[in-house]
Amino acid sequence: NVILAQAGMYVAADSFKLRPYHYLVTRILGGDDLHKGQGTFEVEMRDLSTILKLANYNSLILGDEICHGTEVSSGTAILAATIERLTAARTSFALSTHLHQVCSLIDSPVRYYHLSVIQREDLGIIYERKLKPGPGPSQYGVEVMGHIINDREFYTNALKYRKLINWWPQSKPQSKPQSKPRSKSNSLTVFRPSKYNAKVFIDSCEICGAPAEAIHHIKPKRLYKLAPNKGDLNRRSNLVPVCSSCHLDIHRNKISILGWKRTPAHKKLYW
Numbered sequence: 001n002v003i004l005a006q007a008g009m010y011v012a013a014d015s016f017k018l019r020p021y022h023y024l025v026t027r028i029l030g031g032d033d034l035h036k037g038q039g040t041f042e043v044e045m046r047d048l049s050t051i052l053k054l055a056n057y058n059s060l061i062l063g064d065e066i067c068h069g070t071e072v073s074s075g076t077a078i079l080a081a082t083i084e085r086l087t088a089a090r091t092s093f094a095l096s097t098h099l100h101q102v103c104s105l106i107d108s109p110v111r112y113y114h115l116s117v118i119q120r121e122d123l124g125i126i127y128e129r130k131l132k133p134g135p136g137p138s139q140y141g142v143e144v145m146g147h148i149i150n151d152r153e154f155y156t157n158a159l160k161y162r163k164l165i166n167w168w169p170q171s172k173p174q175s176k177p178q179s180k181p182r183s184k185s186n187s188l189t190v191f192r193p194s195k196y197n198a199k200v201f202i203d204s205c206e207i208c209g210a211p212a213e214a215i216h217h218i219k220p221k222r223l224y225k226l227a228p229n230k231g232d233l234n235r236r237s238n239l240v241p242v243c244s245s246c247h248l249d250i251h252r253n254k255i256s257i258l259g260w261k262r263t264p265a266h267k268k269l270y271w
Contacts, residue, residue, distance in 0.1 A: 002060060021092070022058040025051050029064055041069035048082065055086050061093035072099065080105045103135045118203070119143055194241075196234040205243040206269045207255065212241035216250055218257050240269060 001011040005018045027047045032039050038046070044066060051061055066082060067075035076099045086093045087108040103112055114136030116128040125147045142162055146155040194200040194215045202212045217238055224233040232238065237260050242250065249255045258270040 020058075021060045022056075023054045024060050025054055025062070027051060027061075027063040027066060029068075039069070041067075044069050048078075051082075052085060055089045055091045055093075057090045059089075059091050061086060061091055061095075063093070063095040065097060066095060067097075067099065072101075075099055076101050076105070083110055084108060100135050118201075194239065197236055197239055200236055200239045200241070202241050204241065205246055206240050207242060207246040207271060210243040210245070213244045214242055214247050216240045216242045216247055216257065218259055 001013060001016060002018065002021070003024070004011050005016060006020055027044075032043070048066060051063070055061065067078045069075075070078075079095070079097060079099055080102045083095070083102065083106055087110060111133070112135050113131050113133055116130045116132050116136065117140060118126050118128060119140075125144055139162065142155070142158045145158065149155070192202045194202055196215055196217075200215065202215060204210065205212045217233065218240060219233070219238055221233060240257060246255060250257060255271055260267050260269055262268075
């Protein structure tokens with residue numbers, strides 16, 4: 001819409017407010033520059049240098065997978081420094097990345113979104129293509145590979161090595177405030193339909209974000225024993241996916257579930 005508007009054309013909106021930009025800088029996935037004898041990462045850094053020079057209040061920066069051409073630690077560090085610089089310069093920017101750790105490194109008013117991907121036991125990997133707030137799962141490559149390469153032994157070995165890599169002690173940055181956005185879980189959660197209602201999935205705990213292991217009835221089953229309409233027991237608005245720890249806290253009265261409330265964007269659980 002920005003490009004269409006600045007070209008004086010119609011935009012795909014009922015109303016549209018535009019602050020004209022002086023620069024539109026894009027950095028889309030590239031590769032080696034064989035003519036100049038530069039590798040992928042060198043090309044990326046050359047493009048990043050241009051971005052930093054042109055970054056100001058009148059610039060719009062669009063970047064796809066900046067710093068993907070080097071190892072994770074350096075790539076994450078450079079990306080964090082880039083976001084910090086663009087924010088300080090009051091630049092309008094949108095960057096995509098698989099380096100999810102960057103979300104917990106920087107202090108800035110940047111908003112994070114992810115394109116949702118879910119894994120269902122009956123349907124496999126589903127790319128929903130829905131833009132949702134917050135960072136998504138940081139590890140799901142092995143799961144995607146498992147649905148493409150039909151080799152159970154290979155898939156199991158890949159999972160084993162990923163767990164080994166994640167287990168290794170690694171240096172961690174100084175702790176940040178808990179207000180930082182985090183993925184609900186590191187790996188892609190398996191979505192299992194609930195036995196109570198096929199439209200409710202046991203994915204992640206709605207309270208703490210850990211992998212869910214059970215379905216909690218907001219209004220307990222005992223209230224429906226003599227009720228004329230027992231179908232209300234298992235309606236979607238009465239069911240909540242929870243992990244075992246939160247489920248135990250609910251029954252110990254440490255957590256009180258108030259119920260679901262619909263917001264302009266989605267349904268939200270209040271507790």
